[in-house]
Amino acid sequence: MKKRFIFGLGLVVLSPSAFSIVGQGSLIAHDSAIVLDPISDHAAPFASYSSSSFPDGSLNDSARVIYTEADASIRQDLYSHRIGGAAYHLAALQAIDLDGGALMNDAHWLLDEMKVLRQLLADRVAAGEFTIRQGERLASISVDEEKRIFWLDKSVEAVYEGWRADSKQWQSEQITLLLLSSAEILDEVGLYELALQRSRQAFEVAPQQFAVLNRLGRSLHDAGQYWEAESRLRSALDVAQNKNDKAAALHNLAGAVQYQGKPEEAESLYRQSLELLEQLYGPKHRTLLLGLNNLATALVEQGQYAEAEAVLIKSLAVARSTFKASHPYVLVNLRDLAKAIQEQGRYVDAEALYQESLQLSRAAYGDDNAAVAGALSDLAQVQQYQGRYAEAEKLYRQALSINEARDELQAVVATDTGNLAVVVQYQQRYEEAEQLYRRALAIDRRLYGEMHPAVAVDLANLGAALREQTRYPEAERLYQQALAIDKQVYGENHQNVAANLSNLAVVFEDQNRYGDAEAAYRESLAINTRLFGANHPATAADLGNLATLLSMQKKYTEAHNLLTDALRIFADYFGAEHPYSQSARNDLQQLDLILNEHRYSLTPLLHP
Numbered sequence: 001m002k003k004r005f006i007f008g009l010g011l012v013v014l015s016p017s018a019f020s021i022v023g024q025g026s027l028i029a030h031d032s033a034i035v036l037d038p039i040s041d042h043a044a045p046f047a048s049y050s051s052s053s054f055p056d057g058s059l060n061d062s063a064r065v066i067y068t069e070a071d072a073s074i075r076q077d078l079y080s081h082r083i084g085g086a087a088y089h090l091a092a093l094q095a096i097d098l099d100g101g102a103l104m105n106d107a108h109w110l111l112d113e114m115k116v117l118r119q120l121l122a123d124r125v126a127a128g129e130f131t132i133r134q135g136e137r138l139a140s141i142s143v144d145e146e147k148r149i150f151w152l153d154k155s156v157e158a159v160y161e162g163w164r165a166d167s168k169q170w171q172s173e174q175i176t177l178l179l180l181s182s183a184e185i186l187d188e189v190g191l192y193e194l195a196l197q198r199s200r201q202a203f204e205v206a207p208q209q210f211a212v213l214n215r216l217g218r219s220l221h222d223a224g225q226y227w228e229a230e231s232r233l234r235s236a237l238d239v240a241q242n243k244n245d246k247a248a249a250l251h252n253l254a255g256a257v258q259y260q261g262k263p264e265e266a267e268s269l270y271r272q273s274l275e276l277l278e279q280l281y282g283p284k285h286r287t288l289l290l291g292l293n294n295l296a297t298a299l300v301e302q303g304q305y306a307e308a309e310a311v312l313i314k315s316l317a318v319a320r321s322t323f324k325a326s327h328p329y330v331l332v333n334l335r336d337l338a339k340a341i342q343e344q345g346r347y348v349d350a351e352a353l354y355q356e357s358l359q360l361s362r363a364a365y366g367d368d369n370a371a372v373a374g375a376l377s378d379l380a381q382v383q384q385y386q387g388r389y390a391e392a393e394k395l396y397r398q399a400l401s402i403n404e405a406r407d408e409l410q411a412v413v414a415t416d417t418g419n420l421a422v423v424v425q426y427q428q429r430y431e432e433a434e435q436l437y438r439r440a441l442a443i444d445r446r447l448y449g450e451m452h453p454a455v456a457v458d459l460a461n462l463g464a465a466l467r468e469q470t471r472y473p474e475a476e477r478l479y480q481q482a483l484a485i486d487k488q489v490y491g492e493n494h495q496n497v498a499a500n501l502s503n504l505a506v507v508f509e510d511q512n513r514y515g516d517a518e519a520a521y522r523e524s525l526a527i528n529t530r531l532f533g534a535n536h537p538a539t540a541a542d543l544g545n546l547a548t549l550l551s552m553q554k555k556y557t558e559a560h561n562l563l564t565d566a567l568r569i570f571a572d573y574f575g576a577e578h579p580y581s582q583s584a585r586n587d588l589q590q591l592d593l594i595l596n597e598h599r600y601s602l603t604p605l606l607h608p
Helices: 038-046 061-068 072-083 090-096 100-126 143-165 172-188 192-205 210-222 226-239 243-258 263-281 286-301 305-322 328-343 347-365 370-385 389-406 411-426 430-448 453-468 472-490 495-510 514-532 537-552 556-574 579-602
Strands: none
Touching (some): 143 172, 143 192, 172 210, 192 210, 210 226, 210 243, 226 243, 286 305, 286 328, 328 347, 328 370, 370 389, 370 411, 389 411, 411 430, 411 453, 430 453, 453 472, 472 495, 537 556
16 A cells, blocks of 8 residues: 655645745735826736846846846937937936936936836736746846836936935935835836845835835845745834725735745734725725735635635636736636635536636737746646646647747746646656756756755656656655755745655655654654644645555554544545545555454464
């Protein structure tokens, strides 16, 4: 009975998140100091990585060239309003604009330009040119738009440096507004490193202002600095003066807390934020959408799938009543609802929603759009879960082809490649899967460096492919590397750490190192029990895996008790007919047979 429960364990499928809005784009609650068009504010979660930036928000080499020296024609276009079309070099502009009055003229004009740019980004959202995936932002921003963003930010930096050089004596309110506006735009296009710089500069100017603390917290979150983000956002909540500000701070704080593995606290904060928003705008306003979707993610992380589904149904109804059928918010809600249904094992229902999302995306945006690629990947995943690997492979290849045509060196290509590798591996083409995993790993290392969760996922997946080829020492080494990365990134008490411990346990089993395997399984079980409680599916998976190992060591009674608990938990959460429940039930029946045979063998013979 060597079978594994893979709920949150085992082969780490590098695929679009079950709930897409909760990623770095989720923290878009309005900065009160910035009065911008509401549509632009709602564009933020759909904005994506610039093609010249790395997914951590830093600039790659081509972007640094653009950022250092903006093209003369773009410079002329941007400054024609103020200097009559003459193309000034940035250094010359700084030289003549060191006095406060001229710099303030620049500030007012730059704010106007930023409003125009934000509307441009909103229009790109409506055109379906941005897709939403957790932890990934990918965009087809043109080179000219890229230069425009970089040049505007460089100009903002010049104004800020002029303010500092002038002993910080003039109009700090305008400087704050300018820095916050620039940070917002940079965040929207995924330039998190620069956005964090501007946010910290705004904090230097106005450290007690709500909008500054809120913006800084969001930038820290997007940069992956969740502890400091939480601290700044709690400060923002303390100084919030009205319900809108409090709702924004609560929502953003929930995201920072959730990313630290505290879904119950995040749920409470999301609910408080939503309550305030409903008081302000009513129960069917579009401002509720992000909060509802992110609340659903917190519920899913606690295994409350039915409640998450109800929340997403409400969110979808709000989106459909507010936007056209093909609007990104509607498409995202369709996909997220499908994910919640999928997690309950209702694959046919989930597939129907994915098909609807794909049809709407194609009708609105054509066949080669990022939204279409995302819908194809989602549809492939639910087919994969049904064991329809050849169909899933075809769809994953289509999604990969669309995204490769945009840019081969991007996070979504690594994701698509990893997804493709999974279904190839399930079809027992292990060497081909290995090569695909190695490609995904190479892309993510290039994008993120070594110590990043995406790299840990790639290492774990590659380890699984090597394990299937009985290359156990190599697989073990990769699992250890993945575990080390996740411990450094998340700490000792995180579900990814538990998953990698479970992976290690399996490869220990393969090498008949049962003591090491048992210790790893028990450590994984302890982590998930602390995180989710004793009655969560992740805990049940650990119980089932540990039971399998114990049965291999003929510790049948303890194994039976653990499997009984696992079956009860799975049945309570998913129903008796869910695949997890069926698997646990089948294993329990096998154990019953073994135990009965064992009892019979111990029955003493009676003399006639």
